[in-house]
Each structure stands twice: as structure tokens, then as C-alpha cells.
Amino acid sequence: MAVYTHLGAEDLAELIAAYDVGELVSAKGIAEGVSNSNWLIETTRARYILTMYELRIDTAHLPFFLGLLDHLSAKGCPVPRTIHDCDGAAFRMIEDKAVALIEFLPGVSVDHPTPGQAKAVGSALAQLHHAVADFPMQGIQTMGLAEWDRLIHQCGSERLDTISPGLSDLAYEELSYLAMHWPGGLPHGVVHCDLFPDNVLMLGDRVSGLIDFYFSADDFFAYDLAVTHAAWCFSPGGHQFRPEISSALLAGYASGRALSDEERDQMPVLLRGACMRFLSSRAYDWVFTPTDALVVRKDPMDFARRLDFYRANGKELFA
Numbered sequence: 001m002a003v004y005t006h007l008g009a010e011d012l013a014e015l016i017a018a019y020d021v022g023e024l025v026s027a028k029g030i031a032e033g034v035s036n037s038n039w040l041i042e043t044t045r046a047r048y049i050l051t052m053y054e055l056r057i058d059t060a061h062l063p064f065f066l067g068l069l070d071h072l073s074a075k076g077c078p079v080p081r082t083i084h085d086c087d088g089a090a091f092r093m094i095e096d097k098a099v100a101l102i103e104f105l106p107g108v109s110v111d112h113p114t115p116g117q118a119k120a121v122g123s124a125l126a127q128l129h130h131a132v133a134d135f136p137m138q139g140i141q142t143m144g145l146a147e148w149d150r151l152i153h154q155c156g157s158e159r160l161d162t163i164s165p166g167l168s169d170l171a172y173e174e175l176s177y178l179a180m181h182w183p184g185g186l187p188h189g190v191v192h193c194d195l196f197p198d199n200v201l202m203l204g205d206r207v208s209g210l211i212d213f214y215f216s217a218d219d220f221f222a223y224d225l226a227v228t229h230a231a232w233c234f235s236p237g238g239h240q241f242r243p244e245i246s247s248a249l250l251a252g253y254a255s256g257r258a259l260s261d262e263e264r265d266q267m268p269v270l271l272r273g274a275c276m277r278f279l280s281s282r283a284y285d286w287v288f289t290p291t292d293a294l295v296v297r298k299d300p301m302d303f304a305r306r307l308d309f310y311r312a313n314g315k316e317l318f319a
């Protein structure tokens with residue numbers, strides 16, 4: 001349940017009164033999500049999402065994340081805009097925690113996407129990559145290769161092999177490969193970097209919302225496509241590749257933005273990097289999150305399986 005902080009009726013009413021959004025009608029805690037506390041707020045005028053930033057997000061970075069939502073939404077991307085308070089502030093503090101009110105977008109996250117939905121996601125991602133061209137803020141990538149390496153080393157061989165025998169060899173070997181082959185100089189901008197199905201709201205075959213931009217940073221557009229590919233194109237657990245979803249996702253992306261020859265050539269290594277990104281953060285959480293913590297640990301092996309697939313077939317996919 002992702003409501004870590006209790007907000008009483010008076011706190012909520014006082015908060016909502018600071019915005020020009022009508023009067024508070026109801027507030028319900030949202031169970032999904034693990035990083036922040038979220039409430040669905042209904043006022044006499046509309047619905048909103050209230051987010052309280054709990055664990056991971058430094059308040060100093062909020063102007064970047066919230067500014068990005070506003071920029072993308074103004075460009076016509078299906079991204080919720082930030083509601084500013086009556087003084088124009090994008091976030092407020094309740095005691096020592098920052099809160100932001102965000103536009104509510106309709107739609108649901110899909111568990112088993114269809115090709116039509118994958119195509120729409122590819123196309124929405126391409127739209128995003130065009131829309132960031134004139135976003136004026138910088139977002140440093142803190143979840144890049146150096147961090148994957150650090151997370152894996154913190155876990156150490158013994159603990160990795162307790163997750164699954166042989167995982168440490170796979171991870172160390174892959175990190176050396178990536179260190180030698182990671183490309184430079186590809187087209188880049190501020191990209192989402194975490195566009196999993198649970199961060200996309202859909203109405204049928206239409207993308208109605210792209211949410212959770214809290215891993216956004218400056219990186220290669222093609223890396224963002226690789227992350228999205230790894231997140232969408234497999235059966236649960238990463239056991240089976242879904243070729244029809246892959247073709248649809250890539251076709252959707254190509255309908256909005258063509259990959260250059262150089263980007264295509266680098267896709268196999270970027271796909272392997274995308275797997276290491278989630279393998280390393282999940283392995284770290286697996287090892288260091290207490291089993292009785294509120295946060296649900298995600299299985300790193302889901303991405304070890306995807307990594308095996310891309311090692312064997314990545315080049316063929318982009319031949």
C-alpha cells in the first residue's frame with residue numbers, strides 16, 4: 001500500500017484550499033506505486049493526483065521533474081501537468097515533506113499488451129523524444145553504467161549467487177562487456193528511462209497517460225527505446241520474447257521518429273544495458289530490502305532472462 005504518511009481531513013482541506021481547484025470532496029489513498037504516497041483527490045471541479053515525495057526524491061530535483069511534466073503536457077504529449085498553487089508554486093511542503101498536485105488522467109495500465117497498444121506506446125515515446133528538444137533544464141543520469149557497477153559490487157558475488165547460482169558471473173561479465181562497448185555521441189535529450197507498462201495509462205489502444213517521470217534524465221533516445229522494449233516485449237517474468245509486440249513497438253516508434261543507422265547498430269548493446277539497469281537495481285533491492293519492509297521487491301531474474309535473450313538474439317532483431 002503506497003500511502004506511507006497519514007494526512008487527516010483538516011490537513012487535506014487546508015492543502016487543497018491553497019490551490020484554485022474548487023473544494024475538497026474526497027481523498028482516497030492509492031495502493032499502486034512504491035516510492036511515494038499518492039491520493040486520488042476529488043474536488044467540486046475535477047479529479048487530481050496528490051503525491052507526497054517520501055523516499056527517493058530530493059526536493060532540489062522537484063523543479064526539474066515537475067517542470068518536465070508541464071513542458072511535455074504543453075507540447076501535447078499525454079503527460080499530466082502540475083497544478084500550481086495560488087502563489088504559482090509547483091510544490092508545497094507539509095512539515096518536512098514536499099507534495100505536488102498533478103492533473104488526473106484517465107486510463108488503466110495493461111498487464112498483457114496487444115500489438116495495437118505496443119504500437120501506440122512506441123509512437124507516444126517518439127513524440128516525447130521530439131517534445132524534449134527545447135526543454136531547458138538539465139537532468140544528470142544517476143542510473144547509468146557506473147551506478148549499475150556500484151550496485152552489483154555492493155551486492156557482491158556470494159549474495160548474487162544466493163539469488164540464483166551463476167548470477168554473479170553473468171553480471172560481472174556483462175558489466176565488462178558494457179564498459180567496453182557502450183556507445184558515445186548518439187542523439188540524446190531528457191528521456192523517461194522507466195517506461196514500463198505500469199507507467200503508461202491506456203484507454204483501449206490509445207495512450208491516455210505517461211506517468212512517473214522520476215527516473216528521467218539526459219540520455220540517448222535509443223536507450224529510452226531499449227528500456228521500453230525490454231519492459232514491454234516479454235511475457236511476465238521475462239520467460240518468453242513476444243516478437244509481435246516488439247515489431248509493433250518499433251513500428252510505432254518509427255512512425256514518429258526514425259532511428260539513424262548508428263542508433264540501429266547500437267540497439268543490441270543498449271538493450272543489454274537496459275537489462276543491466278534493472279537487473280542491478282532489483283538485485284540491490286533484493287539483497288538490502290528487509291523482507292518485512294512495505295516495499296515489494298521485484299525479481300532481478302526477470303531481467304537476467306531478458307539479458308540472455310538479447311545476448312543471443314539482439315543483433316538479429318536489428319539486422
Ligand SMILES: Nc1ncnc2c1ncn2[C@@H]1O[C@H](COP(=O)(O)OP(=O)(O)OP(=O)(O)O)[C@@H](O)[C@H]1O
Binds near residue numbers: 033034049080
Ligand atoms: N496523473 C495521473 N492520473 C491518473 N492516475 C495516476 C496519475 N499518476 C499516478 N496515478 C496512479 O497512481 C499510481 C501510482 O503512481 P506512480 O507510479 O507515479 O507512483 P510511485 O510511487 O512513484 O511509483 P513507482 O512504484 O513506479 O515508484 C499509478 O499506478 C496510477 O494508478
Ligand SMILES: N[C@@H](CCO)C(=O)O
Binds near residue numbers: 194281298
Ligand atoms: N520499473 C522498475 C522500478 C523503478 O521504477 C522495475 O521494474 O524494476
